[in-house]
Amino acid sequence: MNAITPIPSYLSEEHLGPWETYLAQIAEVAPHLAPELRPWIGTLTAPKRSLIVDVPVRRDDGTIIHFEGYRVQHSLSRGPGKGGIRFHPQVTLPEVMALAAWMSVKNAVVNVPFGGAKGGIRVDPKTLSLPELERLTRRYASEINILVGEEKDIPAPDVNTNEQVMAWFMDTYSVNQGKTVTGVVTGKPVMMGGSLGRRDATGRGVFVTTLEALKKQGRTLEGARVAVQGFGNVGEAAARLMAGAGAKIVALQDETGTIINPSGLDLAAVRAHREASRTLFGAPNCEARAAEDFWSIDCDILVVAALENQITEANAGKIKARLVVEGANGPTTPTADAILAERGVLVIPDVLANAGGVTVSYFEWVQDISAFFWSEEEINARLDRIMREAFASVWGLSETRGISLRTASFLLGCERILHARKLRGLYP
Numbered sequence: 001m002n003a004i005t006p007i008p009s010y011l012s013e014e015h016l017g018p019w020e021t022y023l024a025q026i027a028e029v030a031p032h033l034a035p036e037l038r039p040w041i042g043t044l045t046a047p048k049r050s051l052i053v054d055v056p057v058r059r060d061d062g063t064i065i066h067f068e069g070y071r072v073q074h075s076l077s078r079g080p081g082k083g084g085i086r087f088h089p090q091v092t093l094p095e096v097m098a099l100a101a102w103m104s105v106k107n108a109v110v111n112v113p114f115g116g117a118k119g120g121i122r123v124d125p126k127t128l129s130l131p132e133l134e135r136l137t138r139r140y141a142s143e144i145n146i147l148v149g150e151e152k153d154i155p156a157p158d159v160n161t162n163e164q165v166m167a168w169f170m171d172t173y174s175v176n177q178g179k180t181v182t183g184v185v186t187g188k189p190v191m192m193g194g195s196l197g198r199r200d201a202t203g204r205g206v207f208v209t210t211l212e213a214l215k216k217q218g219r220t221l222e223g224a225r226v227a228v229q230g231f232g233n234v235g236e237a238a239a240r241l242m243a244g245a246g247a248k249i250v251a252l253q254d255e256t257g258t259i260i261n262p263s264g265l266d267l268a269a270v271r272a273h274r275e276a277s278r279t280l281f282g283a284p285n286c287e288a289r290a291a292e293d294f295w296s297i298d299c300d301i302l303v304v305a306a307l308e309n310q311i312t313e314a315n316a317g318k319i320k321a322r323l324v325v326e327g328a329n330g331p332t333t334p335t336a337d338a339i340l341a342e343r344g345v346l347v348i349p350d351v352l353a354n355a356g357g358v359t360v361s362y363f364e365w366v367q368d369i370s371a372f373f374w375s376e377e378e379i380n381a382r383l384d385r386i387m388r389e390a391f392a393s394v395w396g397l398s399e400t401r402g403i404s405l406r407t408a409s410f411l412l413g414c415e416r417i418l419h420a421r422k423l424r425g426l427y428p
């Protein structure tokens with residue numbers, strides 16, 4: 001029996017969600033896996049454990065409103081679950097399943113001793129006041145309390161969650177345990193068990209893997225034209241580090257607008273404008289563009305650091321960049337992936353490109369449980385080394401097997417997971 005759920009061919013791209021994208025990626029890597037590991041592949045195509053919770057919140061006006069929340073542990077074969085928590089109006093169970101599965105693969109690619117997990121609440125946090133957001137976070141933390149713990153499953157920030165949300169989560173868990181447990185979440189404020197370098201870590205990983213890919217292509221960042229989708233934790237840091245290394249950020253897009261300047265945006269000015277007016281539109285020294293024009297902008301490198309399903313059949317053919325770097329999880333559909341490959345566009349996949357965040361999360365967890373904190377220089381040097389080594393392993397596999405960087409990343413990651421799974425064996 002085939003353990004891989006096939007994707008019905010009558011389903012067109014627009015009906016395929018992130019979980020189907022993940023299954024297509026597993027189907028792609030399956031024939032390349034060592035034969036002795038293949039019998040275990042079914043452990044990758046179904047999450048180990050999924051929890052759906054009701055999160056009731058008392059609003060400031062006294063009324064009670066309910067949200068649906070999730071925590072999925074995809075694989076725990078290599079260690080405790082690890083992965084962020086997302087607050088977004090489009091969060092669904094299959095999306096969280098896919099995000100948890102990508103965490104399993106990502107953690108194995110950079111070889112940190114974690115399984116893969118993810119959580120989320122279907123909520124638009126912009127509609128909540130700060131006290132409501134705190135109550136939402138604390139109730140959600142209590143509801144998923146049965147799954148989390150510093151040795152069981154360790155959440156972190158993701159889309160629309162930040163250091164403050166992690167501080168509330170850590171406090172709620174600690175109050176219920178009767179002791180301070182800093183290691184239950186990562187991405188905390190530095191003054192209460194967080195790690196130096198964590199805030200920029202995902203963007204830094206994007207930056208380091210981009211440099212490695214450019215080296216392979218005999219190019220550098222000096223003068224390279226970069227378009228960035230997403231100006232949150234990942235996109236902002238990646239753009240800033242690339243600009244610092246001589247690149248020109250020629251276009252930026254987020255949910256509030258699309259702006260361009262072919263001679264390079266002034267990022268500090270854009271950041272100040274975005275913070276003050278909550279939109280990219282109207283930032284100094286740039287022109288506004290329609291959202292769909294973003295994909296055909298003249299650039300050498302495209303960084304996608306927003307959400308899933310952004311590069312699709314509809315726009316993959318328009319992309320001018322020769323290098324696409326996935327700062328977000330699952331930004332490219334399988335059809336778009338094939339179009340980019342056909343056109344010779346190199347894609348650094350999410351499970352490699354954005355693994356810097358969880359790598360420094362691992363450092364934070366180690367620092368918390370050993371109560372011994374490292375300098376930012378040590379953290380960045382260790383992060384850079386792990387990212388460069390992971391890139392080299394993936395690149396080597398891609399060359400020797402004649403497969404894409406995505407399939408090579410999946411090969412490296414999935415074989416590590418399945419080896420652990422096979423060694424641990426099936427109980428009973």
Ligand code: GLU
Nearest residue numbers: 083084156158357358361
């Ligand atoms: N949410 C981030 C990711 O998707 C970080 C996860 C973590 O640090 O645990 O990789």
